[in-house]
Amino acid sequence: MADRDGRAGGPADGQVLRDVPQQWRITASETPFEGAKTSVRTDRVVMPDGSVAARDYQVHPGSVAVLALDEQDRVLVISQYRHPVRHKLWEIPAGLLDVPGENPLSAARRELHEEAHVEAGDWRVLIDIYTSPGGSDEAVRIFLARGLSDAEGERFEVSDEEADMEVARVPLAQLVRGALAxxxxxxxxxTAVMALTAARTEGGLDALRPAEAPWPARPFEA
Incomplete structure (x- = not known):
């Protein structure tokens, strides 16, 4: 619907936008594939006009990721082979929420330790995202970790793709340029490097949500 100026209807100027939880009626559901960590589900969903449409999507436990920033404004990144896209990608430490109800901060600390053998003294929620909501229910919480130090003890033993993983610290500005290029x-x-860049102009990093902020997409135990 258009307004008097001919523009499509939408939020009024200055209105805060928020995603709204909603669930359309499902008449049937099946799981044609179940893997070790994820599965594929087919739901038959009632549309607003009363028709029913099949929607296939990946059922995912959720993930955490960590933008670890050192005192020289460098980001800890890893390079890992990703077979579905046939690329070795530069990434930030990340991993699955393997245990239902798992505290995402605990999972993020574990991933930073296992993938980079690093600990952090200051943690904040940087941003929460759905990675591909048209085809997956995966939700990711990305943390900002500062006050970095080498972890104690022996390094975590890696295998498979992680055995070929590289670790580096790269200036934030270089990563922003690389993404835009x-x-x-x-x-x-x-998402993380862009969000961090934006956060610095929107109240500063200390204004980010605390590390234990609620996460409705993946409720967790305190």
Whole structure:
């Protein structure tokens, strides 16, 4: 619907936009594929006009990712082979929420330790995203970690693709340029470096949500 100026209807100027939880009626559901960590589900969903349409999507446990920023404004990144896209991608440390109800901060600390052998003294929620809501229910919480230090003890033993993983610290500005140039493609990396850049102009990094902020997409135990 258009308004008097001919523009499409939408939020009024200055109105805060928020995604709204909503669930359309499902008449049937099946899971034609179940994997070790994820599965594929087909739901038959009632549309607003009363018709019923099939919607296929990946059922995912959720993930966490960590933008670890050191005192020289460098971001800790890793390079890992990703078979579905046939690329070795530069990414930030990340991993699955393997345990239902798992505290995402605990999972993020674990991933930073296992993938980079690094600990952090200051944690904030940088941004929450759905990676591909048209085809997956995966939700990702990306943390900002500062006050970095080497972890104690022996490094975590890696295998499979992680055995070929590289670790580096790259200036934030270089990552932003790489994303805009089309040289970097990992969604968590690109989202995180852009969000961090924006956060510095919107109240500063200390204004970010606390690390234990609620996450309705993946409720967790305190």
């Amino acid at each position: 089309g040289d970097l493609h990992n969604n968590c990396l690109v």
